Amino acid sequence: MCKKLKIGVIGLGRIGQIHLANLCRHMPETEVVIASDLSVSTHDIARNMGVQNLSTDASEVIDHPDVEAVIICSPTSSHVPYTIAAAKQNKHIFCEKPLDISLSGIQQTQKVVEAHGVKLMLGFNRRFDANFNQVRESVLSGRVGQPHILRITSRDPSPPPISYLKKSGGIFLDMSIHDFDMARFIVGSEVMEVYVKGDALIQPEIKEFGDIDTAIIVLTFENGAMAVIDNSRKAVYGYDQRLEIFGSKGMAKAENNTPHNTQFYAETGIHGAPPLHFFLERYQQAYRTCLETFVACITKDYPSPIDCQDGLMATAIGIAAMKSLSENRPVKMQEVLESIPSI
Amino acid sequence: MCKKLKIGVIGLGRIGQIHLANLCRHMPETEVVIASDLSVSTHDIARNMGVQNLSTDASEVIDHPDVEAVIICSPTSSHVPYTIAAAKQNKHIFCEKPLDISLSGIQQTQKVVEAHGVKLMLGFNRRFDANFNQVRESVLSGRVGQPHILRITSRDPSPPPISYLKKSGGIFLDMSIHDFDMARFIVGSEVMEVYVKGDALIQPEIKEFGDIDTAIIVLTFENGAMAVIDNSRKAVYGYDQRLEIFGSKGMAKAENNTPHNTQFYAETGIHGAPPLHFFLERYQQAYRTCLETFVACITKDYPSPIDCQDGLMATAIGIAAMKSLSENRPVKMQEVLESIPSI
Amino acid sequence: MCKKLKIGVIGLGRIGQIHLANLCRHMPETEVVIASDLSVSTHDIARNMGVQNLSTDASEVIDHPDVEAVIICSPTSSHVPYTIAAAKQNKHIFCEKPLDISLSGIQQTQKVVEAHGVKLMLGFNRRFDANFNQVRESVLSGRVGQPHILRITSRDPSPPPISYLKKSGGIFLDMSIHDFDMARFIVGSEVMEVYVKGDALIQPEIKEFGDIDTAIIVLTFENGAMAVIDNSRKAVYGYDQRLEIFGSKGMAKAENNTPHNTQFYAETGIHGAPPLHFFLERYQQAYRTCLETFVACITKDYPSPIDCQDGLMATAIGIAAMKSLSENRPVKMQEVLESIPSI
Amino acid sequence: MCKKLKIGVIGLGRIGQIHLANLCRHMPETEVVIASDLSVSTHDIARNMGVQNLSTDASEVIDHPDVEAVIICSPTSSHVPYTIAAAKQNKHIFCEKPLDISLSGIQQTQKVVEAHGVKLMLGFNRRFDANFNQVRESVLSGRVGQPHILRITSRDPSPPPISYLKKSGGIFLDMSIHDFDMARFIVGSEVMEVYVKGDALIQPEIKEFGDIDTAIIVLTFENGAMAVIDNSRKAVYGYDQRLEIFGSKGMAKAENNTPHNTQFYAETGIHGAPPLHFFLERYQQAYRTCLETFVACITKDYPSPIDCQDGLMATAIGIAAMKSLSENRPVKMQEVLESIPSI
Incomplete structure (x- = not known):
């Protein structure tokens, strides 16, 4: 089997759980090495999916040496800081929408992402x-x-x-x-x-x-x-x-x-x-294809189909x-x- | 058979021909006693439908002593004058849309129609x-x-x-x-x-x-x-x-x-x-039902379902x-x- | 207007009434000069449609000197005798299905119809x-x-x-x-x-x-x-x-x-x-087109699209x-x- | 994570590959420990799915000590012998249709399966x-x-x-x-x-x-x-x-x-x-649900929804x-x- 892409997930709310389930159940080409959520009550869900490393601190995900890509599903206000931190660690980033509610925040993020040459893909799953x-x-x-x-x-x-x-x-x-x-x-x-x-x-x-x-x-x-x-x-x-x-x-x-x-x-x-x-049912396959596309962007070095400019x-x-x-x-x-x- | 409602048709263009065909072919409870159009080239069409009296002058239709109701299908600018003339002759009126492009023209018409107690129905066939x-x-x-x-x-x-x-x-x-x-x-x-x-x-x-x-x-x-x-x-x-x-x-x-x-x-x-x-095909039945409703308004003395206020x-x-x-x-x-x- | 085709209708039951209404209300190119039904209770329906001549005897329809075409809507057992009688009078025939329940009856009819050169069309309206x-x-x-x-x-x-x-x-x-x-x-x-x-x-x-x-x-x-x-x-x-x-x-x-x-x-x-x-609603237009086709067969001298062989x-x-x-x-x-x- | 059900797959043709892909990619609650096919050319497909043990001999699958359930996708003529052999080893059996083309073969199988108290489910995936x-x-x-x-x-x-x-x-x-x-x-x-x-x-x-x-x-x-x-x-x-x-x-x-x-x-x-x-696309989800049902029958001890009698x-x-x-x-x-x- 091919080498698995090592992934860290930040945020285990409704949307984080969708991505996690897709990664753990349907994408054997990936491995979730760590996940974080402020609320420990969500950690068991991730453990049942097979994630062994859990934290309440997103920086542990971002800084984890094995993590090659992060999936950011935390509240909107944290999207920009986590994205920038991950880019600076040279991690690829999949971030939920909206990237930010301020245009200057998005532009600043764009600069950092481009400077570090990592992939950034936004979760416009539709x-x-x-x-x-x-x-x-x-x-x-x-x-x-x-x-x-x-x-x-x-x-x-x-x-x-x-x-x-x-x-x-x-x-x-x-x-x-x-x-x-x-x-x-x-x-x-x-x-x-x-x-x-x-x-x-x-x-x-x-x-x-x-x-x-x-x-x-x-x-x-x-x-x-x-x-x-x-x-x-x-x-x-x-x-x-x-x-x-x-x-x-x-x-x-x-x-x-x-x-x-x-x-x-x-x-x-x-x-x-x-x-x-609702969206879980309607976009079930779209969510999966979306993440598979993100993984393919990294492993096959394609440009991200949904970038900062789209978020902006x-x-x-x-x-x-x-x-x-x-x-x-x-x-x-x-x-x-x-x-x-x-x- | 019941007594037929005597009708006069003004205007034999595209829409006038639709109404005429419905009256002559499919509404045996009516009789078109006279029709008018400025262009004599349309008169043969009406003759072939069985209309014996044809004129280039709309006032001959309005003034015709047998006519109980007029169908006005002439250009928009003539709608108000013909409607008012017909109302003054105590003829019921079916008028194509729009009744007028000026609101004051419509209001004036409404007054005359109400004063003479005739039915006025507008051709919003849809x-x-x-x-x-x-x-x-x-x-x-x-x-x-x-x-x-x-x-x-x-x-x-x-x-x-x-x-x-x-x-x-x-x-x-x-x-x-x-x-x-x-x-x-x-x-x-x-x-x-x-x-x-x-x-x-x-x-x-x-x-x-x-x-x-x-x-x-x-x-x-x-x-x-x-x-x-x-x-x-x-x-x-x-x-x-x-x-x-x-x-x-x-x-x-x-x-x-x-x-x-x-x-x-x-x-x-x-x-x-x-x-x-197009509309001829799509609203074929609606055109017929529309005219039948107009006739029923008169013969059964119902209020018009589409009146001056709707036109306004x-x-x-x-x-x-x-x-x-x-x-x-x-x-x-x-x-x-x-x-x-x-x- | 063109000369109207003179028609006689035999049988004023459910299907006879459909044909009669189509002829009287929607086919001004025809005129129903006489209709018959054993039950006089149906005669008023025909009178209200404008048929002036009514009889309890089908042969009065078939023998009527003005009648050019007969529409046979009486019970099945009478289809063959009425068709043969009409053909012998050189009347065109529209006959409801089935022409007969015996194959020899149909074949016999076919011979007579062909011998007299009249049109015979069967009512397979669908x-x-x-x-x-x-x-x-x-x-x-x-x-x-x-x-x-x-x-x-x-x-x-x-x-x-x-x-x-x-x-x-x-x-x-x-x-x-x-x-x-x-x-x-x-x-x-x-x-x-x-x-x-x-x-x-x-x-x-x-x-x-x-x-x-x-x-x-x-x-x-x-x-x-x-x-x-x-x-x-x-x-x-x-x-x-x-x-x-x-x-x-x-x-x-x-x-x-x-x-x-x-x-x-x-x-x-x-x-x-x-x-x-039911069929009245579903085949409303088909019934009309069917009769119009029969009339066109006669007036334009086309061969009948549904003949004895189809009935057989x-x-x-x-x-x-x-x-x-x-x-x-x-x-x-x-x-x-x-x-x-x-x- | 729960203990995984250990599965052996017999036959790696078109249908065997469908089941194998579902097990390996989408059913993390199972583990394919061994698979067999007469043709070694199919073995690489299974290896790429992560199956480490491959054989040209079905009996190695049936006899493998870790195997708890077998999936039989080999040609029809082998269904009965493999099913009987597996039942005798107390392995649960999922068998592709038809179980057999002879009724006596099916009845004999039914006796053995019942005698050993294993689950048998037939692949009527629709x-x-x-x-x-x-x-x-x-x-x-x-x-x-x-x-x-x-x-x-x-x-x-x-x-x-x-x-x-x-x-x-x-x-x-x-x-x-x-x-x-x-x-x-x-x-x-x-x-x-x-x-x-x-x-x-x-x-x-x-x-x-x-x-x-x-x-x-x-x-x-x-x-x-x-x-x-x-x-x-x-x-x-x-x-x-x-x-x-x-x-x-x-x-x-x-x-x-x-x-x-x-x-x-x-x-x-x-x-x-x-x-x-075709069936791969149309019944993609049905194939998956079918196998999931088989696994649930075993792990939750439900009766098989499609048994020998259905095959018969x-x-x-x-x-x-x-x-x-x-x-x-x-x-x-x-x-x-x-x-x-x-x-």
């Missing part, structure tokens, strides 16, 4: 979904023609607890950021302007801390395309993840996935399965969206990007 | 489409719950000639106006604000006279719902007429109709029929859309409605 | 359904390649009353006969052998008079294709009318039609409309099916066809 | 497919009501080489046997009678050794249900694996799965993905099908089952 890939392929191959209208529907089955929302950075950086990245991925051009209409129709109380749960976001791209994203924190029928790109030559359209492909014909009509419940743009669109919502006007991306200090 | 009716029923019955997001996709298979576009009143009053009416019909609330992003991606030359061919329109409703309409003048795959309303309890979704319900499985994949080509609001949203496009900002409906002189 | 036509087109054009397997699902929403069933001629001549005709229409070859497995799973009491309500019918064709038809008298979800033809180059597949094309997404899953309820073969397959069921063995068509006396 | 499970659940829960008609479509994308076909045991024991097991699984009753119509429409030359490539199989069940299976060795559009069960209360229907859930709308119509190419019945239906084809008549299962010598 890029590895078979449906969205197929749609993108239709654009790249020219079948769609010149892109005119992109529609993304992205709705969660139920909102997270208020306590989570308060620290989430708001719907745009927490939830819509995936859609911003997807819009760039599909259209293949940069966003020029953002307009948002939104409201708290599900949990009016979140307005108190400036958040919303329902949004329509209009993006205008450099290549002339327009996109509209609709977000909701609560679709009672499940996780709604569809998109379609309409162009001068045709339209490519991705539908939801379902747990099975059967229908029941009753007196009351035809009944089919609702969409897969997704966050910048999120900042523009917040501005548009609060000022009820379209916001040019230039307004946001100009705010970055030239380093 | 309200009679089986799919959209089913969706609306889901809202009315409460199955959808509180409406949050309405999405309308409305795309034509190919743009009309430039010569037509120049006189069309622009995409919003010519094409999107159907979608504005549909949005009000489905959501069951009044629009408060309009934001538009649009461009001429298909025929850049139409920008010269201020028109566009691709638009994203965001509407905000009094009941908190938001709607997004996407319009294109050219969908190569055919007439794309879909909508979905997403609410607190579920989502109702109308798909396109197709000429047949078959699929072909080949080595290259599964091939299905494109949507019905659809035009007003169109005016707000034009303003939003040219000023690149959200426009409150109040700004537009306040401009109507109190009569 | 041949005019848009879905089935599209599938047939896929075979004719060669897209399907050499046909291998045809599957027809044909299920009624609920069984007719026992009293009707007793006189129906059995499921094969009453219900499956449409599928036998369809199988020949799609495969484009003659049936060589029939095998049936059947049972009375819905109404066991009908076994007493030798009938069944659930059947699997296997047909083998001269060109090598095999077909399987499944029939049920009771599909609780509505009228199930699907078929697919699988060949060396691909498969063409016709799905059910539904009253509308919308879906509802609820917590319990995705709900769509059941198939159109459909009945012969039905007779073979009955034999197969009672003897539980495959029956060669030759066994059945040889029984016809050479006339 | 029982673990999410679609078919969902359909079965609809039957078990009573939603379908009394089952009336089962339809199975089971078509391969392309035929195996003639050399394989010659040794395959014929289409019924090689290919349809999966459908026979599925029919019993879904209907939940035993088959009473079998009728087959078949031909070699794709490769006429296989008739020389008595095989066919296209078949319609009618099964009658003890509970009154009827089933029809259609098989083809060559569906140009891919692996076609659908079924539907129609009953007194409704119908449950399983459609094909596709590699992605997107559509392309072009001028030429709507294009979707063909079904997943599937083979017996295959034998009846061969008899029906050659004698062109329905064959009672009793005729076949009576032939088993009472042991």
